Amino acid sequence: MISEVRFLLHKDLSLELRRMHHINGLLLFVLGTVFLCFLSFQSKLEPEKWNALFWIIQLFAAVHASGHSFSGEHPNRHIYYYSIASPGAILLSKTIYNFILLLITGIGSYAAFWLLLGSPVMNVPVFLGIIALAALGFASILTLVAAIAWRSGHNFSLMAILSFPVMYPFMIALIKASLLSVTNAGAASLLGLMLVLLLISFLANALAFILFPYLWKE
Amino acid sequence: MWWKILGLILVLYSLIAGLLIPVPDLPVVHESIRNIFYHVCMWFTLLTLLTISMVNAIRYLSGFDEKNDFRSVEAAATGVAFGILGLVTGSIWARFTWGAFWTNDPQLNGAAVSMLIYAAYFVLRGSMNDSEKRARISAVYNIFAYIMMLIFLLILPKLAVGSVHPGKGGNPMALVGLDTTMRLVFYPAVIGWIIIGVWIYQLKLRFRMINELNER
Numbered sequence: 001m002i003s004e005v006r007f008l009l010h011k012d013l014s015l016e017l018r019r020m021h022h023i024n025g026l027l028l029f030v031l032g033t034v035f036l037c038f039l040s041f042q043s044k045l046e047p048e049k050w051n052a053l054f055w056i057i058q059l060f061a062a063v064h065a066s067g068h069s070f071s072g073e074h075p076n077r078h079i080y081y082y083s084i085a086s087p088g089a090i091l092l093s094k095t096i097y098n099f100i101l102l103l104i105t106g107i108g109s110y111a112a113f114w115l116l117l118g119s120p121v122m123n124v125p126v127f128l129g130i131i132a133l134a135a136l137g138f139a140s141i142l143t144l145v146a147a148i149a150w151r152s153g154h155n156f157s158l159m160a161i162l163s164f165p166v167m168y169p170f171m172i173a174l175i176k177a178s179l180l181s182v183t184n185a186g187a188a189s190l191l192g193l194m195l196v197l198l199l200i201s202f203l204a205n206a207l208a209f210i211l212f213p214y215l216w217k218e
Numbered sequence: 219m220w221w222k223i224l225g226l227i228l229v230l231y232s233l234i235a236g237l238l239i240p241v242p243d244l245p246v247v248h249e250s251i252r253n254i255f256y257h258v259c260m261w262f263t264l265l266t267l268l269t270i271s272m273v274n275a276i277r278y279l280s281g282f283d284e285k286n287d288f289r290s291v292e293a294a295a296t297g298v299a300f301g302i303l304g305l306v307t308g309s310i311w312a313r314f315t316w317g318a319f320w321t322n323d324p325q326l327n328g329a330a331v332s333m334l335i336y337a338a339y340f341v342l343r344g345s346m347n348d349s350e351k352r353a354r355i356s357a358v359y360n361i362f363a364y365i366m367m368l369i370f371l372l373i374l375p376k377l378a379v380g381s382v383h384p385g386k387g388g389n390p391m392a393l394v395g396l397d398t399t400m401r402l403v404f405y406p407a408v409i410g411w412i413i414i415g416v417w418i419y420q421l422k423l424r425f426r427m428i429n430e431l432n433e434r
Binding site: 141144145148151152153154157158161162164165166168169172173196200203204207208211214215 | 279327331334335337338341342345346351354355357358359361362363365366369370373
């Protein structure tokens, strides 16, 4: 199982390193959106609005990124994967791959924000930690939703519709936690919120692990 | 059969008694507190039906019996109807106590999220033609979304600063604050509406099964 995950992840990552089209596309997407925000907002953003804007853009980037999880490859190749790997390994490798992708996007997005819209973040290390937690949560929840959307055959039109409602609990906790790190207040409740984020990610991962085999087999 | 009659009696009783019994004159809500007998029951019924829907999704995945898929989708459809009733009764109540049809409140948002989730569930179902595939994929989404909705309903109220709903932000706790006469109406009302909800679900399910049989 672990070796299967390692091989599949290695395959995905080396494909990505060779072509670089997902990560470049995502970074460009984020940069373009942040630049649009820069052009739209005339005055400096207050921390609260900055924070909400940052995470909404992150959510869109994450939905965009994970939407490609399964549809990027030729259908016949999935049959091949089906014959050589267990569904759990496929799901885990895709989740880890999405996590890495979203972590890079998150940091790139923070850099773009910092450059164009300024950074009101007071506690930068904690904020980076929250970016990592967010990438974990996005990857855990959205990989399963991407599999559902892919299997339904209407990948891109359904991805946003299906993922937004199930993202709400995570997003609410995320925006609250992140706002605490931006304004650098309430360390105790911040820790609690980060724990909530971690728990939601693990729960989503466990559920995805149980449910994915039903989607994977044709 | 007896439980259907019981449900009818309980609902009729709560409809009439809810308007007649004396209620405590609490600030802000005043006489509109009577809406508790009608509005809150919708949410209990909604949650019951959505739970039935989720349980049947699990049963479908464990045996791929088509009947469980029908159960799952009909329970969700009936649940959504009750959810809309809950939103409408809640909105009217909100308008007359807080002055707006919609306020930023964790309970309200939880209700909105559950409606969005099940709307997405029906969009997902509508996008597929193959009935076996539709049943399997929507069952997966149903289970996943139900758990996410539960998280939303459980953690969000704890994160909120204040709420206009009972037990939070200085509002009286519903079941503690309810005086004895109100309880005598409230509990039967909840049970009665749940029975009516399940009954409607069963009728819809039977209708669906007959339709499916005729088409073959």
